[in-house]
Structures are given as C-alpha cells and as structure tokens.
Amino acid sequence: MATLRNHLSAGGGLNHSGPDSPQEPQDAGATLAIGYVREFRMRVACFQVQRSEESLVYVQRSVALLGTKVLPAHFAPTPGNLELARFYVDLYALMGALKNEGAEGDVLWACVGLVQHCSRNLEARQAVVEHFCFVPLLGVLIRHTKRTERVHRLLVLLQDLTYGIKIAWEEPFLAALIEHLVGIVLCTEDVSCTASGGSVRDDDDENTMLALSVLVNLCYKNFAVLFLFLRSVNISAFCRRIQNYGLLAYKMLIILSEDVYSxxxxxxxxxxxxxxxxxxxxxxxxxxxxxxxxxxxxxxxxxxxxxxxxxxxxxxxxxxxxxxxxxxxxxxxxxxxxxxxxxxxxxxxxxxxxxxxxxxxxxxxxxxxxxLDAITPRLYEMVSDWMSSDQCGAAAIELICTLLRLGKRAAVAEMIANDPSHVAKLVASAERPDTDAGQVLATLRLLIALLQETKTNKVVLSKISESYFDKILAAPLALVPQFLSTQSLAQCEVEKACFCLLLLVNVAGIAKKAYLDKCCTLLEQPQLQYCLARGMVSKNEALVAAVLQIAQFEHFPKASVAKHVSAITSSPGGMMTKASAVGSDQVEQLRNLSSIFKANRIFTDKDMVQRVNALLDNIGGIVSRNELASAPTSQVIELYNHRIESLNGTVASLQQRLEQAGEQLTIGTQQAHVQSAELERFQSSNFQLLISQERLQTRCKDLKQQKVELKSNMTILLKQLSENSVQLQANERRLTVKKSEIADLQKDCENLRSKLSAKSEELTKLEAHNKENISRIDKLKKSMAAYEQDMTEKLRTIGERDRELAKTQKALEEQREACKKSEDLISVLETQLQERKAQIESLEMEQKETEDLRKTIMSLMESKKPKRKA
Missing domain, CATH: 1.20.58 (Methane Monooxygenase Hydroxylase; Chain G, domain 1)
Structure with a gap:
C-alpha cells in the first residue's frame, strides 16, 4: 500500500512534473505508469549496487507490478520520453546481469514476461527490436535454457519480435542463434525429442514449428542472415525435415529459391x-x-x-x-x-x-x-466505410481507384454516383492541414479517376471550388520564390502539389470558363514549377507520369520547369540516388536470388565443409599412427595442423571480439536512443524557454509603457494634492464647528443610553417569553409533522381511490358507449320490427282478401254445380 501511495503521489508526466513542463498533461494511467517505472529503475540501481537476495525480491515485485498494473500502450516511447528510454536500457542491463548469473532464475523470466507484455503495443515492439536490441539478448538466453515450457515462451516471444525484422549485416548473435534454431528443427538439440518408435512429442513439434517460424522471419528479406543460414545447415536434410510443416515450410522453401526445392x-x-x-x-x-x-x-x-x-x-x-x-x-x-x-x-x-x-x-x-467482379459491390460497401480513417484511409482510397481502373468499373462508378456523401467527406478531409499526406494524395488520385467517368465527373465538379486547390497547395506556395533551393519541402508535399495540379488541369479541361484562368495562374507560380521539376526527377513512376500528363496542357511553362530541373540535377544532392539505390539493389538481389545462390554455392554448401573436415580428421589420424612414409611430408602436415589450430584459435578470438563488439554496439545503440530522447527533451525545453523569453520581452515592453503612464498619473496626482490642501484648510474650519455639535450630541447620547438600559430589561423579558413560544412552536411542528404524515397517507389513499375512480369512470364510459350502441341497435331493430309488422298486416289483408275471394269462388262453383237427381 505504501508503494501504491508513492505511485499515486508521483509527479506529472513521463518527463517533467513541474508546472513549467513542456509536455502535455497526462491521464491518471500514465501518471501511475511512470510511478511504477521510476520505482523499477530505483530497484534495479539498488540491485546493481548490493547484489543481495532482498534487493532481487524487490526487483521481482516491481517487474510484476509493471507487467500487471501498466497497460502496454504506456510503454510506447514518444519523442523526448527520457524516462521510458532509460527504463528499457535498465531492463536490458538487468536481464544481461541475470543471464550471466543463471538462466533459470524467476526474476529473469519475469523480465521476459515484461518484454512480452510491452511488445503487445506496436510502437513499444518496434523500440524493443530496433532501438534497444532485445533480440540478441533473447537469442543468447534461449541457448542456455533447458526447460521446455520456457523454451516455448522464448520461441513465441522471438516469433512475435522478428516479424518484419531488418538485419543488414551478419550480427554476432546470428550464427549461434541460427544453429540453435536449426538444431530444434532437426531435433538435434535434445536427445529426448523423439519418443519410442520415433514419433515426435506434441510440445517438441510445436517448438519445432516456432523455431521454423523464427528462421523464416530472420531470413525473409535479410540476405546476410540467409547466406549465414545457408552456410550453417545441410540444405537437403533441412528441406526434407520441414516438408510436413505446412505454410511455414512453403515460406522457407520459397525464400530458399527454386534451386533448393522445385x-x-x-x-x-x-x-x-x-x-x-x-x-x-x-x-x-x-x-x-x-x-x-x-x-x-x-x-x-x-x-x-x-x-x-x-x-x-x-x-x-x-x-x-x-x-x-x-x-x-x-x-x-x-x-x-x-x-x-x-x-x-x-x-x-x-x-x-x-x-x-x-x-x-x-x-x-x-x-x-x-x-473479383463477383464481390466488387461488397468490397466497395466495406471499403467506403473506412476511407476517412487515420490508419487505413489511404489504402481504402487506393483500392477504390484500383477498382475503378481494373474492376467492375461501371458498377463502382454507379455506386459512387448514387451516394456522393463519401466523396464530399474526402474532399472536406483533404482541405484540412492535419490530414495525413498519404490520404490526401490518395484522395487526389481518386478524384482524377472519377473525373474520367461520365457518371461521377459532375459529382467531383460540384464538391470542389477554387479555394480547394489553394488550401492543398498552401505549403509549397508559402515558400519564398527567390530561395527555393535553400528551403526544405517534404517529398509528400511535392507529390500532393503535382497531383493537385493534375486534378486542376483535368477540371479545367471540362470547365474551362471557371478554372482555366486559375490553372494558368497557378502554373505561373515559381514554387509550383519547382515542385513539378522535383516530381520530374523523382524515382516515383506514378509521379513522373502525372507531371508528363500536366506537361500536355497547352499553357504548361516548359522553359521554367526545365530550368528548375537543370538546377536540381546539377546540385550535389539533387538526384537523391543513395536511398533509392539501396532499395533498388535489394529488389535486384531478391529477383536474382537464384544466380546469387549459384555464385556462392561453394561458400554456402555445408556438405563440402563436412567433407573437408572429414578429410582433415583422416589425415590427422594418419599422422597420429605414423603411417606416412615420408618424414618431411609428415612434418608439413604436422605444421599444417598446427597452423589450422592457430587459425582456429584466432577465429575463436575474433568471434569473442566480434561478440564483444556486438554487445558494445547494442549498448551504443541504446545510449544513442537515450541521447536522442535527451536531445528532443532539451529541444522541447529550449523551445519553451524561447517562448518564455518572448513572453517576458513582451511583458517588459508592457511594464515600460505602464511606467510612462504612472509618471503622467503622478504629475496629475501632485496637482490634485495641491488643490486638496486648500480644501483641507476649509475642512478644518468646518471641523471646529462640528466639534461643538458633537458636544451637544454627546448629551443626547447619555439620554439615549438610559433609555437603552430600560429597553434591555424589557428585551430580556421578551426573550424569556420568546423561548416559551419556541417550545410551543416545536410541539406544534411535531403535531404538524404527524398531520402531514397522516395527510400524506390520506393523499395516497385519495390517489388510489382516484385511480380506482378513473378506472370505474372508464368502465362506466365503456358501459355507456355500449348502452348507446345497444339503444341504437334497439331503435334499428324497432324500426325493422315496425316494417315487419306493416308487412305482416299487409300480408294478412292480402290473405283475408284471398280467403274472401276463395270463398266467393267456392260459392260460385257450388252454385254452378249441377244438382243431383233424386
């Protein structure tokens, strides 16, 4: 708890804790993290001095707190972050010291776990690999580790750290690390790696795959490591061994080129x-x-x-x-x-x-x-949601351009035309100065592609204006035309300027009245002509093609741009070929790996080395048995063997010196990064001091102005003082008169005091009466509280009754409505009944008439019937 309180009371940011710190204020997590980091550095310093078990226990506790209480994001080094730079150096020194004392200590493996925890953050992982060189240390550690689970942990960590690692030369740790990894893959590092019957255990098989993965990571795009690997392994046996390891085996065989495996x-x-x-x-x-x-x-x-x-x-x-x-x-x-x-x-x-x-x-x-036409609509739907993101926006926009150029072109153009909001967002984003240059460049290329489509060119023309081009070209236009060669302009700004001008030329080709003058005006600016010249001599194929398209414009300033191109190419560093030459050489080596492998086969074939060693052993055996017939030949061979032994000793010495030089280089790299952090911190402090100096100079000018104003105010006050002295004399005379008035008032005061004493007695009586009234009021308040409580219950009861009444009234209304409906139904039925009665009466009348008619007919028939004879 005491340690936690110390952490919570630790000051401010990762660099400064004072009020004048140039760093931005940090959140509570960062403050807590820096407290743990400072405690760790203090514990490590104590351990390096004392070397006791107690100090080592404190170090282990501090490492455990860093691994559990601090998020990986807080281990990401930022510019000027001196505290974290020293933390990584101290962690490396601690692991180096513990490695020398024994590779099986719990503290050392807690440090390994801390490195793994830090590497979960991408920036911290890059610092662990490139700036502070932990991979060589872990490579040494894995060779001295025997326990299987810890070997597995180290292999997992090395696999994570070596993804995309860049190694330009044969560093000292590589030979031993590659040999050890190859031994794990070939199952020669542990005699118990195979169980009875020759079957490989699951844990060993997993370690084999991890070791193969680390080898793939180390050899990929690292030619020095690849050639060292080829010299350290029997290629045919290695290829046969890894063929059952799926994706990793294919990667390794592809890296080794077709000469090794077809x-x-x-x-x-x-x-x-x-x-x-x-x-x-x-x-x-x-x-x-x-x-x-x-x-x-x-x-x-x-x-x-x-x-x-x-x-x-x-x-x-x-x-x-x-x-x-x-x-x-x-x-x-x-x-x-x-x-x-x-x-x-x-x-x-x-x-x-x-x-x-x-x-x-x-x-x-x-x-x-x-x-990919079948999934083009789905691709566009997903990509369009990420075009404005910080990390993948440029890649998403480039994919849209590629779909327009190579995919289902009409479908993509129609989808963009149906929802132009994405284009509007990209146009607005490109105008802002804080937008990533890559995203702005991709946006410009997308707008150029959309202008070439009949379905989308109107969308682009409606979203941009003349001010849009001015905002994107603000950086190059800010240059002083007379000193273009001495001013710095980032290559990304050059690319933005060239593609922005290409977009303007295309827009002017469609809407000449609105944009032709604007296009000609911008092309006449020497700053933009300088940008076009730099684009022309660049190594970027797409940028050169864009400048050549702009050159097809009828008002293109050919002479001015040619002048700038000549000036750039004639300058000492104008062509900037060094960096590009390195990249092109690497690509060329990658493409011609087969020829390089063939040219170096005699140096990279371990079979030949093994045959030479066997031949030397055979000759040594002949010498030891004195079977050589010629004594001088025997002496030559003995001298030759002595020479080989001396050379082996020299090689071992050189290897040791190389390892020491590698360690010194690692320490130098770490110290360089620490010094870089210190320099950035100093520059930040210097910048703050310059700002403070300017602020103080401004304040000094204000104080001088205030001094002048105070002098003028003092003159005015002295004048007012002389005028006030005359008024003071008049006031003294008035004071004498007032004194006599005060004597009279004192007499009146005595009278009032006597009256006050009488009133005080009366007040005492009233206070006693007031106390009685207060007690009665308290009783009344209690009664009132009881009444209020009773009233609350009554109100609640009334509320319940009101709700019941509302329900009853609602039911009553429903009954009334039902009754009304019934009455209406009854009236309808009565009406129908009257109609039926009328019908019945009419039918009865008809029936009666019919009966009368029947009777009449019957009577007539009776009368007409002939009488029977008697």
Missing part, C-alpha cells in the same frame, strides 16, 4: 490457400505483425517466378476474399472501444486493402485468370 503447381496453390487461412486467423484477433508478414510475402511474389505463375492461375481469389470479408464482418462486431484495439483493426484492414489492390493489378497481366 515446387509443383498444386503445392503453390496449397500455399496460397494456407496463406489466406493464416490471414483469416490474424483477422480474428487483429494480429498486425503476423498479418503484415503474410501480406508482404504475397506482395513480393514476383521475386519467385513459380509463386507468381501460381497466383496468376489461381482461380479461387474471389472465394478466398469473400471468406476474409465474412471474418472482417464478424471481427467488427467485437469490442474495439480501446484506442489500441481500434488502431490494430485499422492497420489490419489497410493490409487487406493493399493485398486486394495487388491482386487486382495482377489481373492486368497476360495469362491471368483473376477476377
């Missing part, structure tokens, strides 16, 4: 289905790291000809993406209220959008059977 078409189709199943699993929990790894692997399919051909002939993309859409709909129903979960969701969707765009682009190639 794929069948059915195997590559199985790999694609397994890849989409892996994407579906990642979408269930928004696993960004693994999903990015799978998607990047598929996006790089052109580097493997067999895989590229398999993707072109894969006819199940529509079905696969439909399953992904179903999973996305299911996962969207989960709780994403937390900011971290929402961010992971958007990044995952952005990766899926990129994959769909790539598959659509592949449909352009010859011999392609790819078509």
């Amino acid at each position: 794929f069948q078409q059915s195997e590559l189709c199985t790999f694609l289905r397994l890849s989409f199943a892996g994407i579906e699993d990642c979408l269930k929990h928004w696993n960004v790291a693994q999903l990015r790894h799978i998607v990047d692997f598929l996006l790089d399919s052109q580097s493997h000809p067999g895989l590229h051909r398999a993707m072109l002939s894969h006819g199940h993309f529509c079905e696969d993406f439909e399953k992904l859409l179903d999973q996305i709909d299911t996962s969207n129903g989960m709780d994403v209220s937390q900011e971290e979960t929402s961010k992971h969701q958007q990044i995952s969707l952005g990766l899926v959008f990129r994959l769909v765009s790539y598959i659509l682009q592949m449909s352009e190639e010859a011999n392609s059977c790819i078509s």
